[in-house]
Amino acid sequence: MSPARGSASRMLALVTSLVGLAATPAIAAINPDDAAKVFDEAKTICNRDAGALWGHTLCGPMLLVDPADRSVVANQADAGGLLKTSGPVFIGVLPSSEIMANTSIQWSGTRWSEILWPLPEDNAKRHVMIAHESFHRIQPDLKMVLHEGDNRHLNTLEGRYLLQLEWRALARALNATTSTDRKAAIGDALLFRSERYRIFPNAAEGEGALEANEGVAEYTGVRLGLEMPKARISYAIGDLSAFVEAPSFVRSFAYATGPAYGLLLDQADPAWRHKLNSGQRFDQLLGSALKLPSPAFATLKAREAIYDDGTLRAHEVKREQAKVAHMVALKAKLVDGPVLTLPLKHSNYQFNPQTLQPLGDLGMVYPTMRLTDDWGVLDVDGDALVNQEKKVATVSAAGIDPSKLKGAGWILTLSKGWIVVPGERKGDMVVQKAADAGH
Numbered sequence: 001m002s003p004a005r006g007s008a009s010r011m012l013a014l015v016t017s018l019v020g021l022a023a024t025p026a027i028a029a030i031n032p033d034d035a036a037k038v039f040d041e042a043k044t045i046c047n048r049d050a051g052a053l054w055g056h057t058l059c060g061p062m063l064l065v066d067p068a069d070r071s072v073v074a075n076q077a078d079a080g081g082l083l084k085t086s087g088p089v090f091i092g093v094l095p096s097s098e099i100m101a102n103t104s105i106q107w108s109g110t111r112w113s114e115i116l117w118p119l120p121e122d123n124a125k126r127h128v129m130i131a132h133e134s135f136h137r138i139q140p141d142l143k144m145v146l147h148e149g150d151n152r153h154l155n156t157l158e159g160r161y162l163l164q165l166e167w168r169a170l171a172r173a174l175n176a177t178t179s180t181d182r183k184a185a186i187g188d189a190l191l192f193r194s195e196r197y198r199i200f201p202n203a204a205e206g207e208g209a210l211e212a213n214e215g216v217a218e219y220t221g222v223r224l225g226l227e228m229p230k231a232r233i234s235y236a237i238g239d240l241s242a243f244v245e246a247p248s249f250v251r252s253f254a255y256a257t258g259p260a261y262g263l264l265l266d267q268a269d270p271a272w273r274h275k276l277n278s279g280q281r282f283d284q285l286l287g288s289a290l291k292l293p294s295p296a297f298a299t300l301k302a303r304e305a306i307y308d309d310g311t312l313r314a315h316e317v318k319r320e321q322a323k324v325a326h327m328v329a330l331k332a333k334l335v336d337g338p339v340l341t342l343p344l345k346h347s348n349y350q351f352n353p354q355t356l357q358p359l360g361d362l363g364m365v366y367p368t369m370r371l372t373d374d375w376g377v378l379d380v381d382g383d384a385l386v387n388q389e390k391k392v393a394t395v396s397a398a399g400i401d402p403s404k405l406k407g408a409g410w411i412l413t414l415s416k417g418w419i420v421v422p423g424e425r426k427g428d429m430v431v432q433k434a435a436d437a438g439h
Helices: 008-012 030-049 123-142 157-175 177-199 203-225 227-240 251-266 272-276 283-287 297-309 311-336
Strands: 062-065 071-074 082-087 089-093 103-107 110-116 341-342 346-349 364-366 369-373 375-381 385-386 391-398 412-416 418-422 429-433
Touching: 008 157, 030 062, 030 082, 030 089, 030 123, 030 203, 062 346, 089 429, 103 123, 123 203, 123 227, 157 177, 157 227, 157 251, 157 297, 157 311, 157 375, 177 203, 177 283, 177 297, 177 311, 203 227, 203 251, 203 283, 227 251, 251 283, 311 385, 311 391, 341 412, 369 385, 375 391
Parallel strands: 062 110, 341 429
Antiparallel strands: 062 071, 071 089, 082 089, 103 110, 341 391, 346 369, 364 385, 369 375, 375 412, 385 391, 418 429
16 A cells, blocks of 8 residues: 655545545446556566566556446456446446545455555655555455554654664765765664664564555565665655654654665675564664674764754654644543544545554554444544454534434445444444344
């Protein structure tokens, strides 16, 4: 799944579409000729690689989706026969039961690389996106599909601060003109990461899981989407700064670290990709390849001063103060106040990973999202809390109109056989099967 990166079209790719769903269009909203050009670019990228990077071609089914009306244009027929031929492409409509995002999906008997329309106009961004999503489609074949970890520590003051120091050190390493300077900067990056893992003992597992999924995919996008080494380095450095202004690093950080570590590993150990299934993280692979000593924590303050003159920490302290106040307000809205509770059993999510806000042990706040489950569809444009441990989602029930299934910042569309009933607390509401009412 590709993140937003300095482009309105990439941000759109992950933000829930709250527009009404149109009826099946007679003609695809996406110009078939324009779609065919994208498919040609994808074919050029995968033919250029010829399966060399991962031992598996990136060529395969690709589905372009217009989020305004869910119309699609594909580069091949689907196994289920739902798409119709239109010249060199195939057109149809993606059902509302399927998510719309830059990702890979299994639909109508075919596994697709799904990309939302329009794609970035910038050639580099577009080609990186194409290669990134093509990689996601072949991940199951490479046995590289992992569960993404809990990285809520990256919404804390120290977690964010140390991550940004690491990003700055990685940028210095990519810019280095000598192996000595590069090795020193990499050592700094690993020092800052090791300090983060020392402070947050569970962080290594969570970060490693997301980097193995989205980090590797973004590295592949940069490595195969761009032809020239200088262009790859430039793009990776851009990724290390592009996410600084993201509302949250919890799920976006791997898009920045993936290309940086991947390209540095290409130089240090060209065989590193074959070692990924061993469970080693980027930092472990790079440290081993360069035979770096264990981090010298006694030098942390001195090395930190190289990358921060005090302004970065001051900025993060100010942000932390504002965050605490915001978390108090979210808890009052989504936990303490009246809420609508929805059970999670067979859920699909559509969201912007840059906006997620951890609410401690209570779960993750999604400012915008589309959530689907057995009970129907929840469109959110004003905060929802998802607690994966309890398998529930909640939205504010303040001022709810049960007859219209609509509240402040959300709209609920129920499937047949599901109803909304009063909850245990005054003002609370719960979604449940009609057959279970009264039991």
